[in-house]
Amino acid sequence: MLDSAAAEVLLGLKSAGINFVSGLPDGWLRNLHELIEADASSFQYVPVCNEGVGFSVCAGAWLGGCKTALLMEDSGLRVAAEYIARISLGTGVPVVLLMSYRGDLGETEHWAIPHGIVVEPLLQALRIPYQVVRQPVDLRQAVLRAHRLSEAQLHPAAVLISGSCVWED
Amino acid sequence: MALDRYEWLGRLANRIPEDSLVMVTYIGAVSFEWAQLTKEHPRSAHLGQMGDVIGMAVGLALALPQRRVVCLDGDGSVLLELGQLVVLGQQAPANLTVFVVNNGCYESIGWDSGGTRRPTATAHGTADLAALAKAAGVPNVATVETVEDFEREVNVAFTASGCRFVDVRTHPSATRVAPRQIDGIEDKYRFVRYVEQLEGQAILGRAQQDRQLMRRTVS
Numbered sequence: 001m002l003d004s005a006a007a008e009v010l011l012g013l014k015s016a017g018i019n020f021v022s023g024l025p026d027g028w029l030r031n032l033h034e035l036i037e038a039d040a041s042s043f044q045y046v047p048v049c050n051e052g053v054g055f056s057v058c059a060g061a062w063l064g065g066c067k068t069a070l071l072m073e074d075s076g077l078r079v080a081a082e083y084i085a086r087i088s089l090g091t092g093v094p095v096v097l098l099m100s101y102r103g104d105l106g107e108t109e110h111w112a113i114p115h116g117i118v119v120e121p122l123l124q125a126l127r128i129p130y131q132v133v134r135q136p137v138d139l140r141q142a143v144l145r146a147h148r149l150s151e152a153q154l155h156p157a158a159v160l161i162s163g164s165c166v167w168e169d
Numbered sequence: 170m171a172l173d174r175y176e177w178l179g180r181l182a183n184r185i186p187e188d189s190l191v192m193v194t195y196i197g198a199v200s201f202e203w204a205q206l207t208k209e210h211p212r213s214a215h216l217g218q219m220g221d222v223i224g225m226a227v228g229l230a231l232a233l234p235q236r237r238v239v240c241l242d243g244d245g246s247v248l249l250e251l252g253q254l255v256v257l258g259q260q261a262p263a264n265l266t267v268f269v270v271n272n273g274c275y276e277s278i279g280w281d282s283g284g285t286r287r288p289t290a291t292a293h294g295t296a297d298l299a300a301l302a303k304a305a306g307v308p309n310v311a312t313v314e315t316v317e318d319f320e321r322e323v324n325v326a327f328t329a330s331g332c333r334f335v336d337v338r339t340h341p342s343a344t345r346v347a348p349r350q351i352d353g354i355e356d357k358y359r360f361v362r363y364v365e366q367l368e369g370q371a372i373l374g375r376a377q378q379d380r381q382l383m384r385r386t387v388s
Contacts, residue, residue, distance in 0.1 A: 017379075020232065044231060046260060050252035056221035057256060060192065060228025063214060063361060064236075065372050068228075086218045087225070091353035093216075152376035 005136035012143025023071030028100035051076030094150035097158035130158035192226035197277030198344035211363035220250035230262035258306025266326040302334040
């Protein structure tokens with residue numbers, strides 16, 4: 001993603017006091033993963049090979065007092081959905097979901113189209129409120145607000161990061 | 170050879186250190202029996218389910234590295250999400266020991282009305298959980314089939330440091346106690362309030378605290 005956009009997300013995470021981040025890197029958010037991993041004084045970073053496992057790890061960390069976020073491509077929501085349903089719909093555990101919005105307007109890759117078709121209806125099925133962010137300048141506030149809502153409702157809230165935060169049109 | 174589940178869970182319950190925490194599956198025989206054996210002590214989070222118990226235990230152990238964390242999972246649950254073993258191996262929290270009730274079958278789907286227990290992939294030694302954990306990088310793994318071996322592993326788990334995965338070969342048997350009447354939401358609140366008290370920190374209500382901070386900032 002744009003360096004300026006990654007910096008805004010980082011600012012949002014810090015503003016929210018999020019201190020535990022798990023995730024599976026994708027082409028759009030990879031530099032964000034690097035920034036978070038490099039900032040060990042602010043974040044405990046736990047890379048995973050599966051977004052569902054990442055969600056479970058975040059949920060466990062929240063139970064231990066951390067404020068958590070999960071970074072992934074929107075396709076990862078399909079993998080994580082099983083555990084979001086079991087853990088969060090079943091018991092009420094908040095995790096902020098930060099996803100690249102592959103398949104949104106402007107997408108150039110054919111393989112990403114299904115991701116865009118599924119992600120919003122799936123978020124709605126999981127009762128996860130979300131904001132689509134198409135301007136980097138909006139990212140900090142979106143992350144902060146997602147965190148607040150997530151903690152208030154004890155359920156995930158999501159930010160979908162569109163391609164306009166990844167390249168200059 | 171294999172152990173009796175209720176009996177070895179009882180042995181474990183008797184040895185659990187006072188200030189430790191437990192992540193345990195919240196449905197089925199393991200949860201029901203563990204709850205009874207521990208008198209529903211709030212240190213146990215009956216919040217894990219099929220495929221997420223170890224993952225949640227890893228998160229809990231990383232969040233609270235000063236606490237000893239025990240995870241109780243079943244073989245069907247481990248097999249459902251083997252990716253959990255990968256993060257267990259990668260992170261290897263030194264304060265976490267995973268005990269797996271490996272009875273080689275899907276016990277909790279119920280056999281009271283008869284029929285043949287449906288086997289998991291660990292039945293007949295097809296899938297070796299300890300070998301899988303070892304291959305995923307978990308530093309200490311063991312398979313136990315006798316009371317003596319089990320007692321040794323419990324002793325190590327509660328006296329030494331190091332991430333451990335213990336595959337406890339267990340006889341299939343129906344639950345010996347009544348189902349719990351507590352749902353996951355109540356379990357969550359009970360456990361989190363216990364952690365809040367134990368650690369002296371707020372976990373619930375943090376959004377309201379943020380809002381109060383905002384107001385102070387504005388004024």
